[in-house]
Amino acid sequence: MEHLLKVNNVEKIYGKGANRFQALKNISFTIDHGEFVGVMGPSGAGKSTLLNVLATIDTPTKGDIYVEEDNIAKMKEDKLADFRRDHLGFIFQDYNLLDSLTVRENILLPLAIAKQPAKEIEEKVNTISRSFGIEDLLDKYPYQISGGQKQRTASCRALVSNPKLIFADEPTGALDSKSATDLLESLSGLNKEHETTIMMVTHDAYAASFCRRILFIKDGGLSQELIRGTCTRKEFFQMILDELAEVGGDGNDLV
Amino acid sequence: MTLFELALKNIRRNMKSYGLYIGSTIFSIIIYFTFAVLKHSDDISGLAETSKQMQAIMSSSAFVLMIFVAIFILYSNSFFMKKRKKEVALYSLLGVRKRSIGFLLFFENIVIGLISLVIGVGSGFLLSQALLSLLLKLMGLSLSVGFAFSLQAVMETVVVFFLIFLVTSLLGYRVIYKFKLIDLFHAEKKGEEQPKARMISALIGVLSLASAYWLALQDLMTSPAWRILGLAMPLVIIGLTILGSYLLFNSVLVYVLNLLKKSKNWAWKGLNLMTSSQLLYRIRGNAKTLTIIATLSATTITAGGAIFGTYYNTEKNVEAFVPFSFMWEGEEQDIPAALIESEVSFETKEVVVEGEVYDESYHVIDETAFLNLAEALGWDIDNIDLEKGEAIVVDPFYDERWQEQAETIELAAGDIKKVEEFYEEPLFNIPTLPGTTVVVDDTAFQELDGEHTAYQAVQIDDFKNHLDLSKELEAKTENFSSAVQNYQDSIESSGAMLFVGSFLGLVFLVATGSIIFFKMMTEAEEDKGKYTVLYKIGVSKTEMKKTVRYQVGLIFLAPLVLGLMHGTVALMAFSNLLQMNLWEPIILWMAAYTMIYILYYVMTVRGFNKTITQTVTQEG
Structure with a gap:
């Protein structure tokens, strides 16, 4: 099968x-349909740059x-805009919701932009x-809900189209551990059930x-790759910690 | 739901920031339309025939107003666009093409323009009626004003503002095209550079201001500076003033603040450190805006002060120029005896003395006539008894800068008289009898050769209310002059000037105030984060408000003080030039200006605090 994303000497x-x-x-890697890939690395390694470049x-x-x-x-430029609209979704650390629209309106924004019929949008x-x-928060405004709820709204917006x-x-960067776990479980569930990449x-x-799967980045280049395979999440967590210790990333970034 | 509907919804919910923008466009339109109505009004153009400068003043003022309004709208538009960057970025990120976003903004701006035009023209119409009657009242005319709806004014306003909105819309479109998505994500990371003050530019700033002031206060006639620079002088003064103001903001204030910041005793106390570094960044970044505001304020203060001063002095000027209620050449006329305060009938002899360069001509009167006239004018004269060889000279045009006071005067060959007294106040109404008057002993007057002319001078009670009598006499007599007519004429022209001046002054004042307001509100948005941090580390709201007061205060105070200083110097030069004492009206005017400015300050501080408090309590 063809790769969904193929990065060549970027x-x-x-x-x-x-x-x-x-x-x-000189970064090269591929992502296949239905994968859930993490990119890790110390601060300043180029994680966000990589994401920005891939996200157009x-x-x-x-x-x-x-x-x-x-x-x-x-x-x-114009084709990129269409491409973003039709094929890409974004979730940011700081949500990027419009304060003047309700949760429902924020979520349906991409569909409105794609000019889908109202019934389908609903x-x-x-x-x-x-x-x-x-679903109970749909008519509230972003300033009326918590950070975790905001991030779930942003995730809905990213996934709705x-x-x-x-x-x-860094979708969990600003969330408490309970909210972060909820969000990650939702994402991981969608990934499993709907093969969302x-x-x-x-x-x-x-x-x-x-x-x-985890890609490690150090000083702007790919340094390591970890694959979860059949391990449980807890085992994989331990593997990641071990790997981080070995790579010797910035101590502050370990937790 | 389409994107268009969402955008509409967004407008409705964002009414606050839209409101600010729409409000300022409506305000601009009202102002401009009102002025256009006045310009095209029949009542005003009727006046234009009597006072000819009027039309010219109106047209050039309309032009200045147009430029100003354009700048003002551009300013509020860019402020408005800044606030919407996030929204635009999000649309772009979600895959809306730039062309569509651009179209959306373009359309929105045009709609806002249309709405403001309708509201602005409507309220401008009402305002112009009120102002028109005020104007006529100021000009001392008691005309009944019909509703003046001028289609021409509507057309003019629509065309001017259509162009302005087109430009702002196109600029908005350009912003979209220049904008890169990545900027949204890096915008906050951009650090500001620590401003450093260079001693040398601070010095140049102070020096150029000082020399501008020095030059402005030089006397037109005697100063070598005027002789060297000639007509370029005003330009040099203005140039130096603007340069000086800019450098003052750019360097001198920065220098002082840096010194303050270095003093640990002061800086490391409470929020002083935060306040002073906030100010440091703001002052430097705003040097250009502050210079514009200071220059505008200076212009407004100067022009307003000069016009207000002239108006205020109208009565005094009339009294100095036309001391008698009525004066004419020829026989006595019937004037109701009840009105007359005093009445002098006298004769003059015209004497022309051949001089070396040019002939001198004098009106000669006898001592008796002089004493009568002086009494009628209420001059304080004691024991004058002229000898044959003595004379009194009255020269209302005497100026010590240009001529010497004569010690003797020669009325006929060999007949040299010693000048006993010299008066600069006019003894006659200048339109009737201009020039120098010589008073001689009664017998000497009889012996003098020269043409006899009879004159009448009348002082009546409450001269301002007898325009009819003045007209009546004017028809019957020759060489007639009257205080009431003169007063009427001056009030008409200076009243119009006063109106146009204060109208423009008000516009400039409101606009400068609003520019600062917009500027500070943008800064409040930018500073939200800083204040949230402060709040989180335990700074009380009272302390934060104090910092805000200083931060906003300096931005308001600096250009105001500078503008007042510039204005004071310019008005000093102006009153020297015209030899008028304008202090009272100028101080009144400056006080009014400062008061309105303070109002703006209070409003801005409140807005700033509200923005910050909202964020702090939301996230804190």
Whole structure:
């Protein structure tokens, strides 16, 4: 089967001359349909840069990124917008919800943009909000709900249009452990049941342990790969901790 | 639900920030439309025939107003757009094409423009009626004003604002095209550079301000600076003032704040450190805006002060120029005896003395006539008894800068008289008898050769209310002049000036205040985070409010003080030039200006506090 995402020798360089800084060095990997991939690494290793480049938020200096047949590294502005609309979903650490819209309206925004019929929208919003357990909050405004609920709203928005690929940038970063666990269980459930493909950047080993596979990044390049295989989540968590200790990442990033 | 509907919903929910923007556009339209109505009003153009500068003043003011309104709307628009960056970024992220976002914003801006135009023209119409009657009252005309609806004014306003909205819409479109998604994610990470004050530019700033002031206070006639620079002088002064103001904000204040920050005893106490570094960043970043505001304030204060001062002095000027209620050449006329306070009938002889360069001509009167006139004018004269060889000279145009006070005067060949007394106040109504008057002994007057002319000078009770009598006399006599007519004319022209001046002054004042307000509200948004942190580490709200007061206060105070300083110097130069004492009206005017400014300050502090308190309590 063809890969969903194929990254080929991607480099990202910021600045010029003396200020030149290579954030990504020659990165290549693939993600298949239905995978739940985590990206880990110490602060400043290039995790977020990698995610931004893959998510078309930023452009790579060199290299190709294929989503199925489309090379998004070479795509034009307008086509990229369409591509984001049709195939990508985003979850951020700071939610990025519009305060002036209700939870329901925030969730249906991508569908409205894709000009789907109202009846279908209604149905999809109800389904997705049920799977994240926020169906009672649909008519509330973002400032009336908690951080965990906000993040679940943002996740609903990312998933409602049924995109090929979800990008999550430290989605649990601002959540307490209960909310984080709830969110991660929901994501992991969707991944298992609907084969939604998720790529999540995190520095938290606990969050990473929900993934099926972990890519480690160090100094802008890929350093290691861990595959969960048939291990339980707890065993995988231990593996990640061991790996982190071995890589010797920044002590602060271990927890 | 379409994106369009969502956008509409978003507008409705975001009414607060939209309200601010729509409010400022409506305000601009009201102001401009009101002015356009006045400009095109028949009543005003009727006046334009009598006071000819009026039309010119109105047209050039309309132009200034247009520029100002355009800048103001652009400013509020960019503030408004800044607030919506997040929304735009999210749309883009969710895959809306830039063209669609651009179209959405363009459409929205046009709709806002249309709504504001309708509201603005409607309320502008009402306001213009009120202002029109006020204007006519100020000009001392008691005309009944019909409802003046000017289609021309509507057209003009619509065209001007359509252009302005088109430009802002296109600019909004451009913002979308320049905008990169990654900026949203890095926006907060951009650090601000620590401002450093360079001693040299601080010095240059102080020096250029000082020299601008020095130049402005030089006397037009005697100063070598004027001779060297000539007509370029005003430009040099303005240039130096603006440069000086900019450097003052850019360097001098930064320098002082840096010194304060370095003093540990002061800085490490409470929130002083936070306050001073906030100010440091703000002042530097806002140097340009502050300079514009200071310059605008200075212009407003100067122009307003000058106009208000002239208006205020109208009566005094009239008295100095036309001391008698009526004066004319020829026989006595019938004036109701009850009105007359005093009445002088006298004769003059015109004497022309050939001089070396040019001939001098004098009106000569005898001592008796002089004493009568002086008494009628209430001059304080004691024991004057002229000898044959003595004379009194009255020269209302005397200026010590240009001429010397003559010790002797020669009325005929060989007839040299010693000048006993010299008066600068006019003895006659200048329109009737301009020039120098010489008073001689009664017998000397009889012996003098020259044409006899009879004149009448009348002082009546409450001269301002006898315009009819003045008109009547004017028809019957020659060389007539009257205080009431003169008063009427001056009030008409300076009243119009006062109106246009204070109208523009008010607009400028409100606009400068609003620019600062918008600026501070943007900063409040940016500073939210900092204040949340402060709150979390246990700083009380009272302390935070104090910091806000200082932060906002300096931004308001600095340009106001500078504007007042500039204005004071300019008005000093102005009153020197015209030799008028304008202090009373100028101080009144400045006080009014400052009061409105303070109102804005209070409003801004409240807005700032509200923004911050909301965030703090929400997240805290």
